[in-house]
Amino acid sequence: MSGVDFRRPAGQLELSVLLLGASAVGKSSLIRSFVGENFRFTNPATVGVDMKRRTVELEKRNKIVTLTLLDAAGQNTFESIVMSYFRSADFYALIFDVTSKSSFEEVDNWMKRLNDLENMAENCIFVIGNKVDLEKEWKVSETELTNFCNGFPDPKPIPFLASAKTGELVEDVFTEMCEIVLDRMQTKKEKDRRSTIDTTLDPPKNSPKPKNSDDCGCLIL
Numbered sequence: 001m002s003g004v005d006f007r008r009p010a011g012q013l014e015l016s017v018l019l020l021g022a023s024a025v026g027k028s029s030l031i032r033s034f035v036g037e038n039f040r041f042t043n044p045a046t047v048g049v050d051m052k053r054r055t056v057e058l059e060k061r062n063k064i065v066t067l068t069l070l071d072a073a074g075q076n077t078f079e080s081i082v083m084s085y086f087r088s089a090d091f092y093a094l095i096f097d098v099t100s101k102s103s104f105e106e107v108d109n110w111m112k113r114l115n116d117l118e119n120m121a122e123n124c125i126f127v128i129g130n131k132v133d134l135e136k137e138w139k140v141s142e143t144e145l146t147n148f149c150n151g152f153p154d155p156k157p158i159p160f161l162a163s164a165k166t167g168e169l170v171e172d173v174f175t176e177m178c179e180i181v182l183d184r185m186q187t188k189k190e191k192d193r194r195s196t197i198d199t200t201l202d203p204p205k206n207s208p209k210p211k212n213s214d215d216c217g218c219l220i221l
């Protein structure tokens with residue numbers, strides 16, 4: 001995880017998210033909505049990777065995070081995109097269109113591809129069903145989405161719904177994703193610190209008793 005540095009002064013956190021998914025599911029539209037640009041009925045196809053930035057207020061932790069949004073083009077360029085961008089992303093948002101079953105099935109492929117990549121096991125992955133405004137055309141239910149995410153081992157992908165068109169839930173989804181990612185980063189950092197302390201204190205199993213110990217075998221510090 002590259003973008004966040006807890007040594008920075010409070011309020012100067014940085015995170016980056018890579019949006020992936022089939023074409024026309026609304027990746028570019030979600031980003032446009034989140035950065036306050038108008039919804040467009042036709043977006044020019046994204047070429048390669050597009051990048052936008054926005055600051056996000058995290059009220060729960062009283063901090064501001066600068067979020068870099070990386071908008072990836074269609075799946076055919078997966079290899080080249082991911083090779084150059086996946087290391088710089090702190091987390092991944094797999095987008096599908098709730099009115100398109102095939103775009104939802106694509107998410108499974110993206111999960112497999114991401115899981116095949118080195119060092120990806122611990123990264124935060126979110127699955128976002130977009131176009132919830134098309135109420136009568138839903139082909140994927142919220143339950144299907146939740147069950148899909150629950151079918152993975154921990155850390156499970158986290159499900160969200162949104163509409164780039166109406167802006168419904170867009171702000172909440174991006175803010176919540178940042179909160180979750182920062183929580184996990186902090187938990188991991190604490191776990192790493194604890195395990196460093198543990199290995200420093202635990203002598204190897206077959207090592208002789210420390211010289212400055214009495215019969216109880218405890219280290220006297």
Ligand code: GDP
Pocket residue numbers: 022023024025026027028029030040041042043044046130131132133134162163164165166
């Ligand atoms: P991308 O290829 O994944 O970047 O998809 P785009 O953002 O270019 O959007 C593809 C099409 O879906 C465009 O015609 C958008 O206007 C439309 N679209 C995107 N988001 C929504 C949404 O939330 N609701 C509806 N109804 N249409 C959307």
Ligand code: MG
Pocket residue numbers: 027028029043044045046071
């Ligand atoms: Mg696009």
